[in-house]
Amino acid sequence: MAEHSVTVENTLQTLLNDKKYSTIRDILVTMNPADIAAVFAGVEPEKLPLLFRLLPKELAAESFVEMESEEQEALIKGISDKELRQVMDELYVDDAVDIVEEMPANVVQRILAQADPEMRKEINEILQYPENSAGSVMTTEYVKLTPGMTVGDAILRIRRTGVDKETIYTCYVLENRLLVGTVSVKSLLLAPSDLQSIDSIMETNLITVTTHTDQEEVAQMMSKYNLLAIPVVDGDNRMVGIVTFDDAMDVIEEETTEDMEIMAGMTPSDKTYLRSSPFDLFKHRIPWLALLMISATFTGMIISSFEEKLAAMVCLTAFIPMLMDTGGNSGSQSSVTVIRALSLGELEFSDLGKVIWKEIRTALICGAVLGALCVGKVMLVDHLFMGTEGVDLTVALTVGLTLSVTVLCAKLVGCTLPMLAKKLGFDPAVMASPFITTIVDALSLLVYFGLATALLHL
Amino acid sequence: MAEHSVTVENTLQTLLNDKKYSTIRDILVTMNPADIAAVFAGVEPEKLPLLFRLLPKELAAESFVEMESEEQEALIKGISDKELRQVMDELYVDDAVDIVEEMPANVVQRILAQADPEMRKEINEILQYPENSAGSVMTTEYVKLTPGMTVGDAILRIRRTGVDKETIYTCYVLENRLLVGTVSVKSLLLAPSDLQSIDSIMETNLITVTTHTDQEEVAQMMSKYNLLAIPVVDGDNRMVGIVTFDDAMDVIEEETTEDMEIMAGMTPSDKTYLRSSPFDLFKHRIPWLALLMISATFTGMIISSFEEKLAAMVCLTAFIPMLMDTGGNSGSQSSVTVIRALSLGELEFSDLGKVIWKEIRTALICGAVLGALCVGKVMLVDHLFMGTEGVDLTVALTVGLTLSVTVLCAKLVGCTLPMLAKKLGFDPAVMASPFITTIVDALSLLVYFGLATALLHL
Numbered sequence: 009m010a011e012h013s014v015t016v017e018n019t020l021q022t023l024l025n026d027k028k029y030s031t032i033r034d035i036l037v038t039m040n041p042a043d044i045a046a047v048f049a050g051v052e053p054e055k056l057p058l059l060f061r062l063l064p065k066e067l068a069a070e071s072f073v074e075m076e077s078e079e080q081e082a083l084i085k086g087i088s089d090k091e092l093r094q095v096m097d098e099l100y101v102d103d104a105v106d107i108v109e110e111m112p113a114n115v116v117q118r119i120l121a122q123a124d125p126e127m128r129k130e131i132n133e134i135l136q137y138p139e140n141s142a143g144s145v146m147t148t149e150y151v152k153l154t155p156g157m158t159v160g161d162a163i164l165r166i167r168r169t170g171v172d173k174e175t176i177y178t179c180y181v182l183e184n185r186l187l188v189g190t191v192s193v194k195s196l197l198l199a200p201s202d203l204q205s206i207d208s209i210m211e212t213n214l215i216t217v218t219t220h221t222d223q224e225e226v227a228q229m230m231s232k233y234n235l236l237a238i239p240v241v242d243g244d245n246r247m248v249g250i251v252t253f254d255d256a257m258d259v260i261e262e263e264t265t266e267d268m269e270i271m272a273g274m275t276p277s278d279k280t281y282l283r284s285s286p287f288d289l290f291k292h293r294i295p296w297l298a299l300l301m302i303s304a305t306f307t308g309m310i311i312s313s314f315e316e317k318l319a320a321m322v323c324l325t326a327f328i329p330m331l332m333d334t335g336g337n338s339g340s341q342s343s344v345t346v347i348r349a350l351s352l353g354e355l356e357f358s359d360l361g362k363v364i365w366k367e368i369r370t371a372l373i374c375g376a377v378l379g380a381l382c383v384g385k386v387m388l389v390d391h392l393f394m395g396t397e398g399v400d401l402t403v404a405l406t407v408g409l410t411l412s413v414t415v416l417c418a419k420l421v422g423c424t425l426p427m428l429a430k431k432l433g434f435d436p437a438v439m440a441s442p443f444i445t446t447i448v449d450a451l452s453l454l455v456y457f458g459l460a461t462a463l464l465h466l
Numbered sequence: 467m468a469e470h471s472v473t474v475e476n477t478l479q480t481l482l483n484d485k486k487y488s489t490i491r492d493i494l495v496t497m498n499p500a501d502i503a504a505v506f507a508g509v510e511p512e513k514l515p516l517l518f519r520l521l522p523k524e525l526a527a528e529s530f531v532e533m534e535s536e537e538q539e540a541l542i543k544g545i546s547d548k549e550l551r552q553v554m555d556e557l558y559v560d561d562a563v564d565i566v567e568e569m570p571a572n573v574v575q576r577i578l579a580q581a582d583p584e585m586r587k588e589i590n591e592i593l594q595y596p597e598n599s600a601g602s603v604m605t606t607e608y609v610k611l612t613p614g615m616t617v618g619d620a621i622l623r624i625r626r627t628g629v630d631k632e633t634i635y636t637c638y639v640l641e642n643r644l645l646v647g648t649v650s651v652k653s654l655l656l657a658p659s660d661l662q663s664i665d666s667i668m669e670t671n672l673i674t675v676t677t678h679t680d681q682e683e684v685a686q687m688m689s690k691y692n693l694l695a696i697p698v699v700d701g702d703n704r705m706v707g708i709v710t711f712d713d714a715m716d717v718i719e720e721e722t723t724e725d726m727e728i729m730a731g732m733t734p735s736d737k738t739y740l741r742s743s744p745f746d747l748f749k750h751r752i753p754w755l756a757l758l759m760i761s762a763t764f765t766g767m768i769i770s771s772f773e774e775k776l777a778a779m780v781c782l783t784a785f786i787p788m789l790m791d792t793g794g795n796s797g798s799q800s801s802v803t804v805i806r807a808l809s810l811g812e813l814e815f816s817d818l819g820k821v822i823w824k825e826i827r828t829a830l831i832c833g834a835v836l837g838a839l840c841v842g843k844v845m846l847v848d849h850l851f852m853g854t855e856g857v858d859l860t861v862a863l864t865v866g867l868t869l870s871v872t873v874l875c876a877k878l879v880g881c882t883l884p885m886l887a888k889k890l891g892f893d894p895a896v897m898a899s900p901f902i903t904t905i906v907d908a909l910s911l912l913v914y915f916g917l918a919t920a921l922l923h924l
Binding site: 329 | 497625629673689691712714716742776798812817828900
């Protein structure tokens with residue numbers, strides 16, 4: 009994709025310089041909105057309105073939706089009120105809301121002024137729902153039917169009103185604003201007769217979300233039930249909108265990126281990597297780095313308190329990185345597995361006992377194998393091959409045993425913390441590797457020095 | 467969801483024991499296939515056929531598709547050939563392929579024997595495509611139109627053949643088996659006249675994938691272009707099938723889980739967490755743990771070689787965990803960011819220069835701030851407050867400077883390795899935290915001991 013856009017971009021740049029506008033237009037109309045947006049991202053902001061005016065009305069609006077907020081803002085500032093109104097007329101309400109959310113106040117005012125009164129009202133309503141809720145990502149444009157209609161009536165209704173709807177493929181049957189059923193266009197088209205009544209073919213086994221349902225849960229329900237669109241109802245069970253599959257896919261992508269960022273110890277960012285300045289990246293990375301650096305004071309204190317004994321047997325120091333790293337890796341395996349299962353809805357807090365029991369057994373096998381491997385490695389490499397001073401079988405056994413115990417502790421901490429975080433209403437992803445590494449480091453050092461004191465009579 | 471299923475499960479178990487089959491049936495028919503599958507997962511395998519027979523034919527097949535392979539296998543073994551044939555008749559080809567791929571050979575033979583000849587042929591064709599390719603996830607059941615048809619003809623064709631198609635909402639216009647356009651049902655329904663010809667309303671600006679395109683790229687294209695279904699063409703550009711949005715959502719979920727597992731140093735698993743035995747988990751976790759444990763020998767060797775100097779200034783040991791952890795955290799921040807951007811297609815190998823330059827600048831800011839913080843912390847906590855022997859301003863500066871340099875190295879390694887891996891055809895996710903931690907550990911120790919030797923005159 010990216011390579012394709014770059015090439016077109018160069019061609020367009022040359023054509024722009026040569027003022028070959030009709031050729032540019034001919035190229036742009038063969039392209040998809042997402043690709044046009046990618047090309048526009050590489051054009052100087054002051055030339056954007058010029059290019060934008062070359063696009064047919066509908067394609068212009070569709071491409072506008074796909075652009076990043078920087079280009080959108082530059083465009084809005086460069087086009088006339090009339091042109092802005094034409095774009096607004098083509099937009100779906102949920103896309104308009106997405107744009108409004110990213111713009112500075114003065115641009116928002118201009119956008120709202122150019123939206124027709126009904127859309128303005130709907131934008132304002134959607135803006136009131138909490139961020140990341142179903143209400144905030146839904147659209148209010150869907151096909152409404154009533155139970156008394158016939159299949160023929162329904163098709164007629166779709167033909168008359170469908171052009172403005174984000175999807176026509178699932179229609180919603182309402183009675184006094186309450187959702188009583190859904191009808192797919194497939195079942196309308198395949199109905200044996202146009203005279204059949206809607207209530208005889210509608211699906212009454214309904215899957216709905218409320219305006220306050222978290223967007224991630226909405227997307228997961230759509231994936232689980234293979235839904236093209238999911239109806240959103242308010243507290244009184246009245247239907248207020250739908251979330252469509254394309255928004256669900258965006259939500260999944262967004263939430264996955266966010267999870268990965270949090271799991272790697274970063275605060276989540278809205279900007280793509282290439283659009284983030286080094287200072288943006290710094291702001292998202294420094295909080296956890298600083299916090300974890302400071303909290304590593306504890307591991308330092310543990311080592312300090314053992315300093316004298318360590319001075320008596322310096323060879324023990326060499327195994328510290330291996331013990332800490334293996335502990336950290338074991339812990340993050342468990343935490344990432346549990347975090348993912350929690351976010352896919354495969355695990356609940358009530359499974360805590362099962363999870364701990366499973367991790368204990370897994371840790372015992374992993375710990376035994378790693379411990380044995382470690383004893384063998386220490387005896388072969390450090391004792392026989394390198395002849396490191398002070399390393400003998402007792403030291404090897406101490407290190408191996410510490411490793412086994414560390415793996416057990418790490419896996420228990422790794423599986424428990426994310427589940428507790430979820431229970432307490434935090435994002436389990438926060439409990440991923442960096443955080444758990446710090447705890448497991450301290451634990452592994454305590455175990456190491458404890459066992460060393462006991463077994464090596466330090 | 468899960469809580470809901472558990473409750474229904476208990477009720478059903480009681481009803482099963484009491485042999486209240488008609489009540490069970492009444493409950494099951496109000497449920498969605500995905501929920502029925504979840505309930506069935508909790509029932510003893512030998513009772514599955516009994517429950518399954520209570521379901522109406524279509525719901526039975528839809529629920530069957532949603533089940534995990536264990537239940538599917540138990541069911542296939544427990545039902546008659548005739549019942550199996552009824553299920554097969556209701557299945558879409560791509561779902562049948564998914565099932566066949568998970569079953570042991572003897573069950574596969576029985577399934578294929580009960581599929582009608584055309585489906586058997588299609589299953590066998592799809593099975594030949596490489597795993598994770600578009601060909602292996604596509605379905606061959608889509609609506610075919612020809613350019614000469616009118617809107618009325620097309621609607622008639624959909625009405626006659628649509629019942630067996632996985633989606634009717636996008637229809638494909640073929641000429642000599644080549645794809646020449648797509649028509650949405652929306653445009654058919656909204657067409658001004660039934661007599662309009664298909665080639666006048668079809669979309670000719672086509673987005674296609676080939677049978678060998680990676681499934682992750684397919685899903686990302688569908689998400690990028692907001693497609694309900696994407697056409698799959700063979701090497702000669704002939705249309706062979708479509709991938710639908712529900713499969714794309716499954717692919718995204720699957721690939722994300724796989725990425726997260728690999729990034730946490732595990733080999734990917736097909737089974738959900740609660741279905742994996744401790745031995746399964748062990749098998750997926752031990753390879754990287756063992757490899758990384760062994761490779762930590764290098765860090766041990768670096769420390770060993772510095773042992774004498776370390777014995778002369780034991781207080782330096784206490785800072786090793788902090789330096790290693792902060793380095794590891796910095797590196798994994800960069801690697802995870804780059805891995806995610808690569809997998810979303812936001813970055814290409816050609817961006818390597820840009821990425822390195824961005825990371826250098828970010829690392830300089832992060833390194834400066836962390837280094838300064840660290841010097842302050844060491845002086846305040848270790849020197850003033852705890853009065854640790856040997857810790858003075860020179861030591862604090864040595865540790866702080868090491869930290870800054872480590873952050874720079876870590877971020878460079880973290881951003882470069884995933885991009886190189888991608889270039890060399892490996893999965894960039896392999897280059898995530900555990901791997902990078904091991905490299906960064908060695909680097910940070912080398913920097914630490916180098917700077918200590920120079921600045922502290924050891």
